[in-house]
Amino acid sequence: MTREHRYWVYVMTNRSLHAMYIEVTNDLERRVWEHRQGFGSEFARKYRVHRLVHAEEYSDVNEAIAREKQLKGWRRLRKNELVMATNPGWADLMPFDDESPG
Template sequence: MKDRRYYVYILASRIGGTLYVGVTNDLIRRVHEHRTKTAEGFTKRYGVARLVYFEQFDDITAAIEREKRLKKWNRAWKIELIEERNANWDDLYPSIATT
């Protein structure tokens, strides 16, 4: 059986812009949906498509719990989390989409 991986991710509209926290089992596909605006809702409405942060989990329950916790965090904490690993808010999608 194939190992399942789950991802909690943060998208931004731009550096310091609007943030979105999500969870998925296919990070490349899901971010592509956000980028091409085929994912209806918040990210399409607000132009949020820059992948600035993600974490990987082996357990869906842990991933969902982490997503719920991050969604409750205040904005400053989310920005600090992003900038710990991605100080320039680089779009991480090109680096994962090629692997």
Template sequence: MPTHRTFIATYIMASGRNGTLYVGMTANLTARVWKHRTGAFDGFGKAYGCTQLVWFEQHAWVVEAIRREKRIKKWLRDWKLQLIEAANPDWRDLAEGWYPVHDPNWTPPVEDEGFSGSASQPEG
């Protein structure tokens, strides 16, 4: 797994263990998670407090990430929970420690707006 998370990915954000889920895709996982955490990414995830990265999968091509995102969004909620728990049984926030807390010289990552993912429907 790369230490710098600027790569194409399908991902799942959650409001907490077994909470509301947001499925998305991005070309820059670091920037996208930052947007979810800070509320800069308007929409479903912000409205339902989905700020914890609980699962992600890296892809070589955007079309692969989009295809995987669309497939997962059609799944039953139980299947999504099984996917998360198979890779992350403790529901740890996988982005914990990605961003400096007290570094005045740090700026948030920039995301290419052309790969913003798509909206989700509430699950819960």
């Protein structure tokens, strides 16, 4: 039996929308929770990057990593355009919940 893997390339920002963080994970809910608790990323902790504004799902980890590198290489304007194309109001796609993920 083949296990299906899921990987996420995600974009988070802070309340002022000035800081932007891009990363890959295999558990999006857990990773967002970790950011909000201040675990795992000094950058995210320092700039309070808690708002999930974009996420892309992949079944191949190499594709996800390649996409992460691609997005990180983009200028900020292009990253903003990516978010605005799918989330024009920059809404938090994973509303806050202080509880640990399931």
